[in-house]
Amino acid sequence: MDEKSQREANKALVRRYFETIASDGFGKALELVAEDASWWYPRAEAGLGKKDMIAAMDGAADVLVGNMGNEIVSMTAEDDRVAAEVNGSSLRKSGNRYDNVYHFLFRVRDGKIVELREHNDTLYASQVAAAG
Numbered sequence: 001m002d003e004k005s006q007r008e009a010n011k012a013l014v015r016r017y018f019e020t021i022a023s024d025g026f027g028k029a030l031e032l033v034a035e036d037a038s039w040w041y042p043r044a045e046a047g048l049g050k051k052d053m054i055a056a057m058d059g060a061a062d063v064l065v066g067n068m069g070n071e072i073v074s075m076t077a078e079d080d081r082v083a084a085e086v087n088g089s090s091l092r093k094s095g096n097r098y099d100n101v102y103h104f105l106f107r108v109r110d111g112k113i114v115e116l117r118e119h120n121d122t123l124y125a126s127q128v129a130a131a132g
Helices: 003-024 026-032 050-063 122-131
Strands: 033-040 064-078 081-092 101-109 112-120
Touching (some): 003 026, 003 081, 003 101, 026 033, 033 050
Parallel strands (some): 033 112
Antiparallel strands (some): 064 081, 081 101
């Protein structure tokens, strides 16, 4: 596969990841993630593994009504990396909205996500968590 086709395939995988979260939930989306994947987010001391991702996503799903929606604002791909700006939207069981903004950097290998670096508005996230 030439470089342009590979970049487009990587972007399609990331699109499918977000589409799957919205339609079938986090658990199904994690099928697109390699077993040896790492996940980093602000305040994480080290990259977390797929088991950590599953636990975190299960915890998030427990407080949400339905699945988290998302809108991909933009995507850029180069080599094995895909950067995505995403608006996330969800309703918490408490009745509060959780509508955060994200920037993700994905690395892809052999058609699977192998690294996910997540940046979001941590002040907003902590305020919503404190509100219940």
